[in-house]
Amino acid sequence: MKNHLSAHQANDIIAGERTEQQIARLNKIITALMDRAERSMSQQGSDFGLFQATLTLEDEVEQRTQELTEALAENKKITQSLYELTASLKDEIRQRKRAEALHAGQYQIQELITANIPLKQVLRQITAWIESHSNGGIASIVLLASDDKTISDCLAPSLPQEYAQALTGVQIGPQTGSCGTAMYFNKEVTVEDISCDPLWTNYRDLALENGLRACWSTPITATSGQVLGSFAIYYRQPQLPDADQREMVSGAVHLAGIALERARSEERIHYMAHHDALTGLPNRTQLQDRIDSAIEMARRHTSHTAVLMIDLDRFKHVNDSLGHHAGDEILKEVAERLAECVRDSDTIARLGGDEFVINLPDIEHDYSASMVASNILQQLEKPFFIRKQQLQLGASIGISMYPEDGDNADDLLRTADTAMYAAKQTGRGQYCYFTEELNKAAHEHIVLLSQLQQAIKNHEFCLYYQPLYRLSDDRLVGAEALLRWQHPQRGLLAPGHFLYMLEEHGLMADVGSWVLQQGCAQMATWLQHGHSNIRLSINLAADQFYRGNLVAEVEDALRRNKLAAEHIVLEFTETVLLRNSESIIATMKALKMMGVKMSLDDFGTGYSSLSYLHSFPVDQLKIDRSFIQATNEKKITLDIVTSIVRLAQSLGIQSVAEGLETPEQKALMKQLNCDYGQGYMLGRPMSAENFSRLLNGDRPMAIHKNDG
Numbered sequence: 142m143k144n145h146l147s148a149h150q151a152n153d154i155i156a157g158e159r160t161e162q163q164i165a166r167l168n169k170i171i172t173a174l175m176d177r178a179e180r181s182m183s184q185q186g187s188d189f190g191l192f193q194a195t196l197t198l199e200d201e202v203e204q205r206t207q208e209l210t211e212a213l214a215e216n217k218k219i220t221q222s223l224y225e226l227t228a229s230l231k232d233e234i235r236q237r238k239r240a241e242a243l244h245a246g247q248y249q250i251q252e253l254i255t256a257n258i259p260l261k262q263v264l265r266q267i268t269a270w271i272e273s274h275s276n277g278g279i280a281s282i283v284l285l286a287s288d289d290k291t292i293s294d295c296l297a298p299s300l301p302q303e304y305a306q307a308l309t310g311v312q313i314g315p316q317t318g319s320c321g322t323a324m325y326f327n328k329e330v331t332v333e334d335i336s337c338d339p340l341w342t343n344y345r346d347l348a349l350e351n352g353l354r355a356c357w358s359t360p361i362t363a364t365s366g367q368v369l370g371s372f373a374i375y376y377r378q379p380q381l382p383d384a385d386q387r388e389m390v391s392g393a394v395h396l397a398g399i400a401l402e403r404a405r406s407e408e409r410i411h412y413m414a415h416h417d418a419l420t421g422l423p424n425r426t427q428l429q430d431r432i433d434s435a436i437e438m439a440r441r442h443t444s445h446t447a448v449l450m451i452d453l454d455r456f457k458h459v460n461d462s463l464g465h466h467a468g469d470e471i472l473k474e475v476a477e478r479l480a481e482c483v484r485d486s487d488t489i490a491r492l493g494g495d496e497f498v499i500n501l502p503d504i505e506h507d508y509s510a511s512m513v514a515s516n517i518l519q520q521l522e523k524p525f526f527i528r529k530q531q532l533q534l535g536a537s538i539g540i541s542m543y544p545e546d547g548d549n550a551d552d553l554l555r556t557a558d559t560a561m562y563a564a565k566q567t568g569r570g571q572y573c574y575f576t577e578e579l580n581k582a583a584h585e586h587i588v589l590l591s592q593l594q595q596a597i598k599n600h601e602f603c604l605y606y607q608p609l610y611r612l613s614d615d616r617l618v619g620a621e622a623l624l625r626w627q628h629p630q631r632g633l634l635a636p637g638h639f640l641y642m643l644e645e646h647g648l649m650a651d652v653g654s655w656v657l658q659q660g661c662a663q664m665a666t667w668l669q670h671g672h673s674n675i676r677l678s679i680n681l682a683a684d685q686f687y688r689g690n691l692v693a694e695v696e697d698a699l700r701r702n703k704l705a706a707e708h709i710v711l712e713f714t715e716t717v718l719l720r721n722s723e724s725i726i727a728t729m730k731a732l733k734m735m736g737v738k739m740s741l742d743d744f745g746t747g748y749s750s751l752s753y754l755h756s757f758p759v760d761q762l763k764i765d766r767s768f769i770q771a772t773n774e775k776k777i778t779l780d781i782v783t784s785i786v787r788l789a790q791s792l793g794i795q796s797v798a799e800g801l802e803t804p805e806q807k808a809l810m811k812q813l814n815c816d817y818g819q820g821y822m823l824g825r826p827m828s829a830e831n832f833s834r835l836l837n838g839d840r841p842m843a844i845h846k847n848d849g
């Protein structure tokens with residue numbers, strides 16, 4: 142509809158005015174004609190003249206009357222059309238005002254949403270906005286809980302409070318009033334008369350007691366289609382919504398959807414920023430807040446707060462061997478077991494990996510922390526059953542206390558971590574309190590790590606070689622390459638000082654690659670010097686297998702040094718075999734196909750599962766030196782060593798006795814028909830130069846106790 146006169150309508154108005162002027166003019170003409178007739182009759186005195194004049198006058202009057210009637214009819218039409226035009230203009234103005242008011246309300250709500258005003262305030266504003274345009278309708282918004290089954294809240298400022306409260310907690314279903322049913326089916330539900338509608342059977346009395354007779358409800362959904370709540374309008378008399386109301390409510394539902402979706406994503410982001418995704422426990426950020434609050438409380442109450450840093454023992458081993466999914470299952474169960482050891486007011490957090498932290502606020506004495514720590518150790522000692530396997534883990538715990546060990550969250554976490562590290566060193570399954578001495582040790586640890594990183598850059602590593610002899614005829618048959626660190630201040634260091642750190646900090650695979658290249662280069666040199674009857678054993682770390690490019694690395698080392706595969710033996714421990722994965726088996730088989738011999742190191746100390754020997758292509762078993770050294774003390778150890786040698790013989794593979802220190806040990810192993818021997822009694826690890834001398838039949842120079 143237009144709000145201005147069309148050209149046609151304007152013409153009509155002008156035509157109306159013209160008609161009035163014509164009538165006035167006609168009256169004047171009639172008067173003039175009458176005068177003329179009178180005058181003519183008196184002047185001519187003739188009857189004919191009068192007759193003629195009368196006729197003319199009548200014709201003119203008739204014609205003018207006709208014109209006048211037409212003009213009047215035209216005028217009436219114009220008046221009618223003017224009346225209609227005014228009515229439609231009034232309607233248009235009313236509609237426009239309503240639309241403007243709606244838009245203003247909509248705009249205001251959009252602004253509230255973008256200004257991050259609390260959700261409930263926004264939703265109340267939406268209900269108020271709709272009510273102000275609903276002629277007595279009562280607006281309400283109910284929210285669906287995250288379980289998608291129950292009403293978590295009802296926001297309806299104009300509904301009776303008793304009624305709104307009664308809706309909270311109601312389970313939605315196919316016959317749960319208008320809102321519950323609308324959310325259940327994700328469909329608009331219109332009930333004209335609550336008093337007789339079957340959807341309201343269970344809630345009818347409640348609604349009628351509160352004076353509610355009709356209700357139509359529209360689900361509020363997220364962009365994904367997920368139902369978030371419902372928007373409803375109640376009436377106090379049986380009624381259906383009209384077209385205007387429908388249009389309005391569809392806008393309100395849209396806005397409520399945006400507000401709810403936005404609030405949910407913000408909640409989600411906040412949750413993710415403060416929780417660990419795997420276990421749902423608080424993360425470091427939230428833990429720090431909780432420790433800060435606990436410190437504040439302890440300060441006010443002049444009490445204490447304790448921080449327990451918990452690290453699982455053998456977790457890395459399980460993770461490496463069974464894979465990350467199994468590891469994740471263990472972590473979730475650990476979280477559950479920890480929850481059983483603490484009060485609701487305590488905080489359990491996961492910092493990542495297998496590191497958990499517990500904060501005990503407001504405790505009187507460290508005795509409480511010790512009680513909790515002992516309980517946790519007991520709980521985590523119990524076996525885990527993962528994928529039909531029983532696993533024994535355990536934990537180490539470090540404890541720090543406010544105010545003694547720190548007056549802020551960072552310091553308490555750091556000191557608890559230092560104590561935890563000490564607990565691990567003193568033997569697993571222990572708890573340990575922070576002390577100043579530990580602080581010093583932790584500092585040294587950090588220094589050593591940075592020196593180790595420098596050592597890699599500055600090529601401070603070298604290899605030592607320990608001779609290997611055939612026991613039947615004492616012939617030198619090879620050597621084992623052993624890593625050494627030429628420390629700038631501390632001198633030559635054996636792996637015991639630093640290998641664990643390389644492993645802990647993920648540096649072992651790179652150092653292992655260097656050992657492989659360097660060992661092959663040295664072996665190639667000895668070959669060039671005519672020593673073709675020896676083999677070099679090279680240790681492989683588990684991480685070298687897990688990295689996935691071991692076969693290519695070995696091929697590369699052999700090719701670069703023009704070395705045949707038969708000149709090297711690769712040693713690995715059972716840790717590698719624990720991850721009984723297709724890829725580890727494939728790697729071993731590929732190495733074996735290349736002609737490389739594989740030796741299982743430290744046999745007897747780990748799981749020593751016979752199934753490994755069946756699945757993996759092993760050529761040699763190295764009996765751990767702890768068995769060899771205990772043979773003269775315990776009969777059972779002698780029996781074990783005898784069995785391992787026999788096992789190797791029956792499998793058609795070689796056996797090597799490690800750590801031979803006395804002639805008796807050597808004699809015993811020879812008597813048992815063990816193939817090879819290695820140990821201080823036969824030769825300590827020595828430099829490449831000294832080993833070359835040994836190969837040449839010379840006495841190695843200056844081999845004394847400290848040479849490696």
Ligand SMILES: Nc1nc2c(ncn2[C@@H]2O[C@H](COP(=O)(O)O[C@H]3[C@@H](O)[C@H](n4cnc5c(=O)[nH]c(N)nc54)O[C@@H]3COP(=O)(O)O)[C@@H](O)[C@H]2O)c(=O)[nH]1
Pocket residue numbers: 607621622623624635636637640653656680681682683742743763766799800801802819820821822826849
């Ligand atoms: N992944 C890699 N592991 C390596 C590498 N180099 C060494 N290692 C492993 O470190 C562990 C300690 O090695 P090390 O301090 O060199 O000790 C070796 C010998 O010195 C020692 N040994 C040998 N004979 C005796 C003995 O008679 N008595 C005694 N007390 N110790 C002795 O044993 C170590 C060799 O053991 P093994 O490898 O099991 O044959 C050790 O586990 C090394 O494997 C490396 O480059 N990569």
